[in-house]
Amino acid sequence: MKILQACTCILVIFLSCSSNDDQNEDQLDNSQDSFVLWRTIDLIATVNGADLDDEVVLRFSDGTVTKDVDNIFSSSIEDLKSKNPDHWGVSRIVDGKLEIDWEENGEYSTFFNSFEIAPVTSSDFKFTDCYKITGGVSTGIGDLEIHSFSIEKVFFGDNGRFSFQSSTAVIGAGGSSASIRPDENGSYTINKYQIELLFDNGNSVVTTFGLDTDDESSFMSIGKDVYYRCK
Numbered sequence: 001m002k003i004l005q006a007c008t009c010i011l012v013i014f015l016s017c018s019s020n021d022d023q024n025e026d027q028l029d030n031s032q033d034s035f036v037l038w039r040t041i042d043l044i045a046t047v048n049g050a051d052l053d054d055e056v057v058l059r060f061s062d063g064t065v066t067k068d069v070d071n072i073f074s075s076s077i078e079d080l081k082s083k084n085p086d087h088w089g090v091s092r093i094v095d096g097k098l099e100i101d102w103e104e105n106g107e108y109s110t111f112f113n114s115f116e117i118a119p120v121t122s123s124d125f126k127f128t129d130c131y132k133i134t135g136g137v138s139t140g141i142g143d144l145e146i147h148s149f150s151i152e153k154v155f156f157g158d159n160g161r162f163s164f165q166s167s168t169a170v171i172g173a174g175g176s177s178a179s180i181r182p183d184e185n186g187s188y189t190i191n192k193y194q195i196e197l198l199f200d201n202g203n204s205v206v207t208t209f210g211l212d213t214d215d216e217s218s219f220m221s222i223g224k225d226v227y228y229r230c231k
Contacts, residue, residue, distance in 0.1 A: 030072050032119070032192045035060045037069075037210045038098050039219070039226075041113040056117070056210055056221045057100070065091040065100055069208045070223040073194060117210040117221075119192040126158040126190075127211075131220045131227035146172035153230060154222075162188045162197065195222060 035058045042053040058072060059065045066072075067087040068080045081088055089102035096115075099108040132153040152166045164184040186199040195209035210221040218229040 030075075030077060032194060035072075035193075037117040037119070037193050037208060037221070038065075039115055039117055039210065039212070039221070040098060040100075040111045042111045054219070054226045056208070056224065056226065057098075058208070059091055059098070063091050065089050065098075067224070069221075072208060073206050117212060120190050120209070120211060121192075123191055124189075126160055127156055128158045129220075130155050130230035132230050133225060133227050146170065154227060156188065160187050160189070162186055197222075 038057050038059050040053075040055050040057060044051045044053045055067070056069055057065050057067055058069055065088070066080070068084060071080060086102065089100055090104055091098055091100045092108060093099075097110070098114040099110050101108045130153055132151060134151045135149070148168065148170050150166070150168045152164065155163045155165070162185065166181040167178065168181075169178045184199060184201075186197055188198070189196045190209055193208050193210065195207060197205045199205075205223075207223040208221065210219075212219050220227045220229075
């Protein structure tokens, strides 16, 4: 009888541990209540000085952090980790700032600045504003140098409509050229950290959304793309 009781106790302990392990695994899911969106800002040294590296990451309740902000709602955590393991790491909060260990070797990287982005609280959030991304690259040397510039603007209306507008300019020794891509229009729905873009051509995108309307650092993120308010 004592042997049976001992075996029963071991079995209960084993089942309890297994249940706890399953619960811990289940905590890491892609529901919006399981993570927080963070913005990280760093300065990258270049030959011309320094560039601003502005990114968004997702931090889960257990400290797990990921750069896979584009597809978090369309793929499972397991699939995302298997495809891009280097996009996942661990994190900690020190004095209100985010530190990340991508290699999971105990060495945490710090940032010039970082802060948590509050989710949109309204389940039917609409707003009217314009945000943009600008970029540029130079190639070649001397008289053969070519400069390319691009700008993408996205306009949101409180009627639930959006419009993407993109243009590119190229300047070089042989002259200059410019191109404008046809506008991409549609309707949008925002819920907490999620945005759904329904394009008029039938395409759709569901990805993460972040918005900071502070007058000094107003920015918006759609997936991994970071936009700044149009001026």
